[in-house]
Amino acid sequence: MVNFLIFGPPGSGKGTQSVKLAKKFNLTHLSTGDMLRAEIAAGTELGKRMSSIMSKGELVPDEVVIEMIAAKIDSTKGCAGFLFDGFPRTVAQTEAL
Numbered sequence: 001m002v003n004f005l006i007f008g009p010p011g012s013g014k015g016t017q018s019v020k021l022a023k024k025f026n027l028t029h030l031s032t033g034d035m036l037r038a039e040i041a042a043g044t045e046l047g048k049r050m051s052s053i054m055s056k057g058e059l060v061p062d063e064v065v066i067e068m069i070a071a072k073i074d075s076t077k078g079c080a081g082f083l084f085d086g087f088p089r090t091v092a093q094t095e096a097l
Helices: 014-025 032-042 045-055 062-075 091-096
Strands: 002-006 027-031 081-085
Touching: 002 014, 002 027, 014 027, 014 081, 027 032, 027 062, 032 045, 032 062, 032 081, 045 062, 062 091
Parallel strands: 002 081, 027 081
Antiparallel strands: none
16 A cells, blocks of 8 residues: 655645546545535535634644544545545644554
8 A cells, every 4th residue: 555645835736736646546535625625515514613613714623634534544445545635734633644
């Protein structure tokens, strides 16, 4: 299994390159931003809580992000690895990874 971490400032092309790398290496692309936006769009309880936090420009709590990533990893089968886009962002997230 191979895993990639993509780092860079907003608008630097992380998402664009992540999609290409994930396809080339059969990786599951895990974008915390995309995952959180999907929760908000779906109107889930998590999405509602995160919407108010994100609208203030604050970071989503580490526990939530770590749990969301862990759940996605646990539910994904048959890929060669993962490509993390926007994770980890904090020391706690790095330690969890």
